[in-house]
Amino acid sequence: MASSDDKPCELCELIPSTTWYAEYDEPFRFTILDCDSCDVPMAVIGKHKSSLTEEESRVVQAALGKIADEKYPQGWVFDDNMRQIPDHYHIHARPYPPWWKKP
Numbered sequence: 578m579a580s581s582d583d584k585p586c587e588l589c590e591l592i593p594s595t596t597w598y599a600e601y602d603e604p605f606r607f608t609i610l611d612c613d614s615c616d617v618p619m620a621v622i623g624k625h626k627s628s629l630t631e632e633e634s635r636v637v638q639a640a641l642g643k644i645a646d647e648k649y650p651q652g653w654v655f656d657d658n659m660r661q662i663p664d665h666y667h668i669h670a671r672p673y674p675p676w677w678k679k680p
């Protein structure tokens with residue numbers, strides 16, 4: 578988790594300040610919680626790395642999808658665009674905006 582600059586990684590030092598939905602240790606460590614800035618569920622992996630294998634992202638997306646289905650029965654979408662913290666993998670589940678027409 579040490580990075581080259583001296584700013585600690587926010588996602589390595591997750592503080593449970595929002596709703597935590599689930600924590601997993603198997604098959605690897607990740608947490609699903611409400612994103613502090615977006616207020617939507619997101620999954621954060623327990624390791625400081627920027628990408629997942631296909632298998633790993635399947636596991637994370639399945640777990641996050643279950644929570645998103647319950648929270649947003651009207652529809653939602655994965656958003657793995659990592660704008661603020663590009664080097665620590667995390668993925669949001671965002672609800673469709675009210676004007677969205679489902680495909």
Ligand SMILES: [Zn+2]
Nearest residue numbers: 586589625665
């Ligand atoms: Zn990190």
Ligand SMILES: [Zn+2]
Nearest residue numbers: 612614615669
């Ligand atoms: Zn966010």
